[in-house]
Amino acid sequence: MNPRLMIGAPDESQGVAQPNGWMNGDIFETWLKHFVKHVRPTQDSPVLLILDGHCSHKELKVILYARRHHVHMLSTPPHTTHKLQPLDRSFMKPFKSAYAEACSSWMRQNPGLKITEYDIAQLVCSAYGKICRMEIAQKGFSCTGIHPLNPGIFSDLDFMPSRITEVDIGVFNGNEANNDIIDPTTATEDRLNESLCISPGTSGSAKIASALMKLSPLPEASKRRLATRKRRAEKSEVLTGSPFKERLEKKKNEKDAKEERKRRKCSKMLNLREPSTSANVLVGSDEASGSNETFCILCGENFEEDWIQCEDCKGWAHEKCTNTDNSTVHYRCDKCLQM
Incomplete structure (x- = not known):
């Protein structure tokens, strides 16, 4: 993150950087802490935070932080943000117009120059200050039926576009x-x-x-989509509720267990390729003198070469002595084969 990118930004703004430019769980957690700092929710006065179903809003660490700080997170149904998100309904259009006007004014004042990434924060601040008004915020919640609560604000006509491809x-x-x-x-x-x-x-x-x-x-697009869809369809739910949190914890535990099994498998494969200095697996070592030196069970020498371990007696041998190479994983010495 380059501090120059925040020159002229609105007061109390916080800048973060991400390699591919997309929102992720870490950045959203940073935003959520910024949100809690200014909103100051308490147990007696909790806050309802309405979000879309993006994956960054559904990470376990985000959910746990929100629960600890009395923030109730509710996700909207899929493909409804154009109707249910207050920012989309009342804020973004005037903000884009104000930002375009600020860019035009900047270019008139700086002929021959171009807008760089270091000028964007100042232009955003100019546009944000012009349209950040209480009536726009109130209008965003009222036109979506969130507050005052209006369950009947959407008529059957609003749902008609989604029925086009559902006609039997x-x-x-x-x-x-x-x-x-x-x-x-x-x-x-x-x-x-x-x-x-x-x-x-x-x-x-x-x-x-x-x-x-x-x-x-009319095409029945939903059937084709469901037939090829690999991920589970999303739905509106309380993200900070116990059922959703328990599903995330179960999923995390399964992922951790899978990674642990993979780590153990890799460690086991590595142990088959590398000689151990532990006294309890040494064959041919001088136990009386307490030496942990490893000797080849075939040639009796301890010079450094590539080693391989017998699966039965756990003795180590030089690969050249066994006529094997790095591609060999399972090896049994001649003595064990005769037993």
Whole structure:
């Protein structure tokens, strides 16, 4: 993080850097601490924090920190932020307009120069100061129905776009499709209507709509998406609730156990390749003198070379003495093979 990037930023701003530019759990935890510092929630006066379902909001360390500091986190349903997020509904559009105006003013005052990353904080501060008003914040919560609470603020018309690809063809056909091949140049109108599942009393425009729906039905995109979807579908839930926290803890424990098994496996494979100096596995060492020197069980020498350990007697031998190489993992000496 370069401190120059924060020149002219709004007061109390905090700058963080991330290699790929995306939000992650560490950065969100930093933001959450900044949030708690200024909001100061208590047990008697907790705070409800409404978020989208991004993965950075669902890390265990974030959830535990929020629970300790009396912040109740609630995720919105998927694909609803354009309707339910107060910032999107009331703040972002005027902010973008104010930022574009600040950039235009800067370029007029600095002809021949270009805006760099070190100028952005000052331009953001100028735009933020112009549109950061109480009425915009209040409007954001009221137009989304969050406060004052208005469960009926969205009508059926608001849900129509999501129903376009959910239409069952049977709704238009009334029964199963007729797969008989009909020549439209010779068939009668009644026969065509029958093949397209159109009732005799249907008006002309309805006949056209039904015919088009029969010939080119709406795609059932949800079925294709669910068939190829690999990750679990998200839903709205209380992120700081005990059920969600317990699922995160279980997932973390399973991940830690898997990594531990992997670490032990790698350690075991490494031990098969490297001689140990422990006295209890030495073969050919001078135990009376207390020496931990390792001797080859084949040649009796202790000069440094690549070693390999017998799986049965745990004795060490030079790879050249055993005619093996680094690709050999399992080795048994001749003495153990004869037993």
